[in-house]
Amino acid sequence: FTGDTYSLPLCYVDRYILTACGVGACLALVMLNWGLSIEKSAPATLMRNMDIVIAFLVQVFLFREHVDLVSVGGATMILLSTVSVTLEKALCPRYFWRI
Numbered sequence: 001f002t003g004d005t006y007s008l009p010l011c012y013v014d015r016y017i018l019t020a021c022g023v024g025a026c027l028a029l030v031m032l033n034w035g036l037s038i039e040k041s042a043p044a045t046l047m048r049n050m051d052i053v054i055a056f057l058v059q060v061f062l063f064r065e066h067v068d069l070v071s072v073g074g075a076t077m078i079l080l081s082t083v084s085v086t087l088e089k090a091l092c093p094r095y096f097w098r099i
Contacts, residue, residue: 043089046082053079 009015036044056075059065 042085046085049078049082053082 009018032044032048053075056067056071060067
């Protein structure tokens with residue numbers, strides 16, 4: 001892994017896909033920064049944390065990759081924390097964002 005050299009994919013379709021992924025990731029970060037400047041940062045950050053859970057589910061069910069107990073625990077902790085903060089905001093909206 002550390003001794004490998006980088007080389008472009010031989011197929012032009014793969015090069016276009018790689019370029020599209022880079023451009024898409026850059027646009028996603030620009031939109032995230034723009035959204036964080038418009039919205040309160042706490043709800044936007046909670047929604048951003050759900051990307052980790054969605055990526056985990058794609059890894060497990062779509063790519064059929066092996067997962068270990070630490071990955072399952074991490075995804076579960078992120079999911080539970082996001083759900084608990086969302087429920088707290090829904091049940092106590094007046095006291096939630098006071099600080």
